[in-house]
Amino acid sequence: MARNRIMKYARLRADLETLAQFGRDPGGGHTRQAYTIADIEARRWLAQQMVNAGLEVQLDPAANVIGRLPATVEKGEAAALLIGSHIDTVPNGGALDGALGVLAGLEVVRRLQDESAIRIRPLDIIAFEDEEGRFGAFTGSRVMMGELDPSQLAQMRDAGGVALGAALESVGLSIDEFPKALRSIERIAGYLELHIEQGPILERKGLGVGIVNAIAGQVRFSVRFDGRPDHAGSTPMSDRKDAFAAAALFATKLRQTVIDQGRDGAVMTIGIVKVEPGVGNIVPSHARLGLEIRDTDKARLGTLAAATEQEAETAAKAHNLIVRCRKLYQVDPVQMHPRLCEELKRSAQMLGLNFLVMPSPAGHDAQVVGRHAPSAMIFVPSKGGRSHCPEEATEWSDIEQGVDLLYEATVRLLRDSQSLATTESGN
Numbered sequence: 001m002a003r004n005r006i007m008k009y010a011r012l013r014a015d016l017e018t019l020a021q022f023g024r025d026p027g028g029g030h031t032r033q034a035y036t037i038a039d040i041e042a043r044r045w046l047a048q049q050m051v052n053a054g055l056e057v058q059l060d061p062a063a064n065v066i067g068r069l070p071a072t073v074e075k076g077e078a079a080a081l082l083i084g085s086h087i088d089t090v091p092n093g094g095a096l097d098g099a100l101g102v103l104a105g106l107e108v109v110r111r112l113q114d115e116s117a118i119r120i121r122p123l124d125i126i127a128f129e130d131e132e133g134r135f136g137a138f139t140g141s142r143v144m145m146g147e148l149d150p151s152q153l154a155q156m157r158d159a160g161g162v163a164l165g166a167a168l169e170s171v172g173l174s175i176d177e178f179p180k181a182l183r184s185i186e187r188i189a190g191y192l193e194l195h196i197e198q199g200p201i202l203e204r205k206g207l208g209v210g211i212v213n214a215i216a217g218q219v220r221f222s223v224r225f226d227g228r229p230d231h232a233g234s235t236p237m238s239d240r241k242d243a244f245a246a247a248a249l250f251a252t253k254l255r256q257t258v259i260d261q262g263r264d265g266a267v268m269t270i271g272i273v274k275v276e277p278g279v280g281n282i283v284p285s286h287a288r289l290g291l292e293i294r295d296t297d298k299a300r301l302g303t304l305a306a307a308t309e310q311e312a313e314t315a316a317k318a319h320n321l322i323v324r325c326r327k328l329y330q331v332d333p334v335q336m337h338p339r340l341c342e343e344l345k346r347s348a349q350m351l352g353l354n355f356l357v358m359p360s361p362a363g364h365d366a367q368v369v370g371r372h373a374p375s376a377m378i379f380v381p382s383k384g385g386r387s388h389c390p391e392e393a394t395e396w397s398d399i400e401q402g403v404d405l406l407y408e409a410t411v412r413l414l415r416d417s418q419s420l421a422t423t424e425s426g427n
């Protein structure tokens, strides 16, 4: 049995290794940002693997890759079960973030066919586009779920100022067609996503799988301090309007506020800092920060968002300059669907797996789909809690447990009209 399983998952391992070749960075790590050549080539490769596995495949107008395994039993127009994740990466990211969930879905398809599993509903494997947010966040799943207003599309730009339309055109896609990636939500029975944890909890507890009960909400701000450029030698410290000094004060104060008020549930990151004019002997006139706060507690997230605006004002006042705090994005935490979580727990118990029910501080396509259809997630541990870096890794035995669980739950959900009928009405 164990020998058999190693043989089966060898296909998944080979797929992960092949996908990792697309956008491989010379010094280690992977860069497949959405709508780049590496990303689109990886998507074409994936589509071919899906065809080889017998799926009906579609690359939709947003470059989401969708492979459908039809039902074995015709039961009217049964809504589909979805398994998905993403194959775009952050710049210089790891080989598993997103890729594992998509390729595990493909492996589940092959196993279903090997084992001639009865399916009363279709199964769609989806590789969503731009989960990592080159153009915001979750672009592919949001357009599919109808969350992107076509009027917003023309405004969407990446960090380098490239418009979404231009990026689409560069890989042969069209912004006019983009909204056609919309999918009918009534046709979705449920959504499952397997993902690496990207944090240290499961490893520290010595557990191979996690069942996610909620995904953190987040708020993102762009904060710009406007001071005055002056001579760095002859301007007395008390006369300066130093934009970076205000930004630094704000950053350290806000960090402490999040630690004090967040009670281990909230996290804050300032991942973008741009100082102008960026010359060693000129007092900085402008400092722009890009920051995000995440929390699974909606009320506390709101409190910390308000504190961000307050701390920015206080820091600006302390340095006698002005600040503009722009909220770019806010999403509430999303609860995973209780019945699907129960299904995962039952499957884990059947397989004899020890698991932890845990929230996800990281964002996932499941939080977008989960706003519209019953959704649930499985986590496998990340070595050293590392992710969004080339060192990202997971023990193969843990990946096996995660895929076993995904497979078991999928078999049950595809076979049992009763359990899905109740999830369909339960959301």
Ligand code: GLV
Pocket: 131, 132, 361, 362, 363, 364
């Ligand atoms: C996605 O990886 C996110 O949590 O930002």
Ligand code: MN
Pocket: 086, 097, 098, 131, 195, 363, 364
């Ligand atoms: Mn991911």
Ligand code: MN
Pocket: 090, 097, 132, 388
């Ligand atoms: Mn990621």
